[in-house]
Amino acid sequence: MSTTGDLPARGRRRDRAATRAALLAAARRRFAAHGMDGVSVRDVAAEAGVDPALIFRYFGSKQALFTEAATVERDPVDVPAADLPLQLLRGVLDGAGRSGADHPLLALLRSSGHEQARLQLQRQMCEGFLDGFAELADGPDARLRAEMLGALLLGISVTRSVVRTPELAAADPARVEEVFAAMARAALGGPPA
Amino acid sequence: MSTTGDLPARGRRRDRAATRAALLAAARRRFAAHGMDGVSVRDVAAEAGVDPALIFRYFGSKQALFTEAATVERDPVDVPAADLPLQLLRGVLDGAGRSGADHPLLALLRSSGHEQARLQLQRQMCEGFLDGFAELADGPDARLRAEMLGALLLGISVTRSVVRTPELAAADPARVEEVFAAMARAALGGPPA
DNA sequence: CAGATAAGTCACCATTTGATGACTTGGCAC
DNA sequence: GTGCCAAGTCATCAAATGGTGACTTATCTG
Known part of the structure; x- marks a missing residue:
């Protein structure tokens, strides 16, 4: 403190x-x-x-x-694009270490009744990682799939730090990563045709 | 109005x-x-x-x-447990019809700075569907997997109605459902062992 | 030490907020 | 019609809010 x-x-x-x-x-x-x-x-x-x-x-x-x-200072993490999702998940999970509470995105989400905050949130999510995710999928649905993956990440973050669901809030990161990886694969996976 | x-x-x-x-x-x-x-x-x-x-x-x-x-009146939807996730997704997607904005969960989320609201949100999510999801998975990770699926659902809802990401906010429900189904399967799917 | 300048303090303002209680008024029973 | 009671109104309160500007004081330069 x-x-x-x-x-x-x-x-x-x-x-x-x-x-x-x-x-x-x-x-x-x-x-x-x-x-x-x-x-x-x-x-x-x-x-x-x-x-x-x-x-x-x-x-x-x-x-x-x-x-x-509420502006998140972006240090240009240049991890290989393919590792981005897992990297971000780790950022969310690394516990009370930091990112959990007092994350700028939380401030924005909690203030999203103000249009100005909402727009800031939207921009930061798009530029922050959605645009990056879109390159991991292909096909006409690439962008949609990217946003679904983003939704998952956002959902995990919110579930952990505000809803504080019993398991997810306290689970071993490794187990979460495992399930997450499977879901991410499903999100980005090509069309089933 | x-x-x-x-x-x-x-x-x-x-x-x-x-x-x-x-x-x-x-x-x-x-x-x-x-x-x-x-x-x-x-x-x-x-x-x-x-x-x-x-x-x-x-x-x-x-x-x-x-x-x-902020209390959501629960009409006891008795759909088969296995259909619950897709059913809930449809509730989220059915557009401006209703559930989108002015959903009680949104009020709770936006007020989650108050401990009282946060607890109400937690309870309503658990009793509302997390407990139901847990029965769809098995193995020691069942509950965690259920909560991951819940996180996805919450994330989609938030992304659509507050962040308003370009694609997801306007996408054809059928396409969203397709990707969602794949992710849900991955979430609930048994251990890869 | 003298004086200037930037950093910090303080009293104060107008407005908005949640909340109260005394009052007025509409509508039904008789 | 006459009363009565519940439904609705109104003036008002104390506290909290965002914001301002005049004041004090520390610190560095000469």
Whole structure:
């Protein structure tokens, strides 16, 4: 709870960059947990240990803070395209390590009542991996199949981190991967003709 | 916008049951679209064409209204267990007909920042179909496989109605069903050993 | 140390929120 | 018609919200 968050204890007080970062980290956590409407600027500021007014100084508005907090910084993972699905699943599964809660996509999903958030979610999913999946299938249904696989991945993520279904939430990653692999193959597999 | 909603035009004004029903219908729509925190009691009342104070008269609190609005009335569909997955998929797909938007599960998902809503969602998914799915698979992984299938279904629903991915949102149900059937088979299929 | 500049604080505003309770009014029994 | 009771209205409350701007204070430069 102190790695990237909060204010770095006592090295240089009054550090613009550090304060901004603390605010952003707090926002990511809170927004992911409760959505845009479930969190007030005072909440975020309190979690960051900072004065609420600074949010407006550094970000302009609550909306702007949210938008930035919900943007997933994309390190261009260049794994072979064929490994992408499993790689992403591992990202979802790697437990409380990180990706589980406080994932930006969760914040977006929980705030999807706002059109702006919904669009951001849509874009991030398409550019994030759906476009990549589409190259793994072929035939006229390639794109549809890609999106079905994406739906599976999204469903697993949501089931684990928000619904928290008993088995899936706690299962050994290896077992999940096994079933997932079979389903992914079925999703991408060519037409049965 | 008048089938089940709003106030029945002029037959009997001052009808307790009708007013309550109008409020509930309006609440279902608004909560499903924007989540519990994105909707005020005044919003709901306005959509129902009714005074906001009546919400408290008839439901006691906003929370109680939400809880009732987000409860899916379960007509005990007794299709053969094996047909359940496809049946549910059809429910999700049957387009703007109904289940798409304003589905109670959507309201719960969008409000899942509240622990109470999250638990309600969890319960409704388990009792709603996960328990049923578990009987379709066997082996020690049966329950996990059931939940994976549930995740797929949930993912498809979310992808269609909130993310609104280009293909899946508009695809011909028959094509979706085909891919889904293959994935479902893979999910439930016994251990590869 | 003096002063300037950026970082942080604070009091405050207008609006919206959930909720309450006293009031008015429609419609039925007699 | 006359009352009565339930259904509906209204003014209002306290708290919380996003947002602003004037103020204070730390820190670095000279």
